[in-house]
Amino acid sequence: MPDVGSGRPGWLVLRLSVLELWRNPLGLVLLAVIPAAFIGMIWWTASTEPLLLKIFFGNETQQILLTQRQIGLVFVSAAVSGFLAAYYALILFHKDFGYFRFCAFMGLSAVLFTSARFAAFLGITAVLAAVTTCALGYITTLERPFMVFAGFLFITVIYGAYGGVVGVLSRSFMPALLWIVLLAQLDAGWLQNPVYYSAAQESDVIHWLPAFYPCQLVFSAAFTSRDNAAAMSGSLVWAVLTVALLIAVVQWRMRGPLGAGGPFD
């Protein structure tokens, strides 16, 4: 008898989720190409002229002098890691979702599916945050690398959860991809970045965008010795909210209304 083996469904979904990411050649190429292209572009093109950067510690602010290249590198790293996390979440929560609806019909618990999928998602966000921190640490000196990692981890979790939500709700892959590229680049890459947008540090609206608190956490950890409790708690709130939203839409989609073509579309 051919051995197809057996196992606990939670572990199997987790293992298969990791294999899915590993077997996605485009995902592996993007993992190398996108950071290299974007960070490399900033490295080669950004000026080394100094610029005063305002870091927000709650109601207090501190101004520090950084080169435009340093500022650009942090924001572009945030945008790149946010986009990649959202892209991988899109793979985990959009592609072949009908298959898991069928598994749910066969008895797979929606909670177990979400937990296993989410564990794979957290794994990839941790890897992305670590890669981004290492790349940034190689290029520029980081005051407290572990807190920089925490900042990037928040960015990847927040944007990853956002990508997952877009993926679950979208019927087509390409529009979903455009949504995540647009928000990640618009928020972290441009609106937060004073090198490209002079109003970045003056508008209160920008403080409400998802990348604001994690970027403040990265800057305060990378270039100051002060703890930034406001940025940490703000990031935590964003992460909890976006992850809760992701879990809610996944649960709804697993048990919710049917697709136009059939129950497992």
Added chain:
Amino acid sequence: MSHPPDARIRPASAAAQALANAEQGQTCSPLCSCVDLHLSYGRHCVLDGCDLLVSSREVVGLTGENGSGKSTLVKCLLGFLRPSAGHVHCDPRVGYCPQENYLHRSYTVAEHLRLISSLRDADEPVDAGYLGHCIATLKLDRYLAYPIRKLSGGTYQKVKLLTAIAHRPALLVLDEPTDGFDWTMYLVFWDLMAELVGRGTGVLMISHLLHDRERFDRIYDLREGKLHA
């Protein structure tokens, strides 16, 4: 199959009576039934008072033109759609082979079977011997390590069928299950059905084109929202 020839054809409205009889223990236990089922999409009435019954050891066909509402009826029976009115009963130990190509393209056949086998482990564990027998009968042995995206249409259909029968369900609902099968595999399919029915499974098979009508205990034809036997 289990009924004499004269019992094969009976009016669809008799399904309600058959259900009542079954509930009184006069026939095989009903696995799936609906009585006076209605479903409308807005003003468009899709199902207009359908009665259907599938009992243990029965092979029941459901046919109808494209767009007649066969799949909608099945979705109501399986609980994917809530009917506007009527009563539905369906055994939870159901195996379903849908028409859609839902299998995960990144997984191999073995990985898919491993995951499917792990589900319902507590109440309906997969019999490894039976699964191996089905894999061999469907000639899927050499495809176990294949990624599903590389399977041909017929082999893909075999994996879908195997998925539906792996747990040896009490009720088997098959939507166009023989699409893409060659003649030999078509006969193998009926052998597998005979094995399952012999062990008590009830089969509901949906197709817009049913051959071999003598293989069925009963055939329902869905026309203008009503079932005709």
